Amino acid sequence: MGSDFYTASILPFAAIIIKICRAYTDNQTDFEDYYQEVCLQIWRSRDSFQGKSEWSTWIYRISLNVCLTYLKKRKNDPHHFTSDSLPPEAAEHCQAFDDESINQLYVAIRQLSEIDRAVILLYLEEKSYQEIAQIIGTNPNNIGVRIKRIKERLFKILDSEEK
Structure with missing residues (x-):
């Protein structure tokens, strides 16, 4: 990949x-593997970007x-490939497991279904219901209700962890 x-x-768009990647991993090594694979796939498919959406939307989708593909592969193959460390430019942004309060939130988010994780991450990024629906491939009419239910689940999960 060209620098x-x-x-x-x-x-x-590293934050995205x-x-x-953080929502679909529970350790730094897997996180780095996912991050590198996402970057590689963005690079490989860059010529297929047609400009019908924002570049950031396309990055979200990829x-x-x-992450969903890797998650399925890892469930089926416990002996998965691990890559080298991240490039220095990315590593400074990727100390993903250092903040304990953020860790608790991600632990709760990882207890959601795969699609609910995606929805709440996009919501936390302040994406519109229309953008969320476009990225995950669903109807925007049910996004608001889905977000309300996800928030309720997260509050219950976090509340039960504090007790």
Whole structure:
């Protein structure tokens, strides 16, 4: 992957990739593998971006697809491949497991279904219901109700962990 492409087209959106990868992993090693695979898939599919959506929306979609695919592969194969460490530019953004309060939130988010994780992450990124629906491939009419139910579940999970 060319460093110019990475610097100009991926690194500005590293926070998006980090949040999504973080929601589908529970340790730094897996997180780094997911992050690298997302970046690789963005690079591989860059020529297929048609501009019908924002670049950030496209990054969300690729990130979610890669994480969901990796998650399924890892469930079926406990002996999974682990990669080398992240590039230095990304590593400074990716100390994903250092903040304990954020860790608790991600533990709760990981207890949601795969699709609910995606919905709440997009909601936390302040995406509109229309954007969320476009990214996950559903109808925007049910996103509001779904978000309300997800929030209720997260509050229950977090409340039960505090007791």
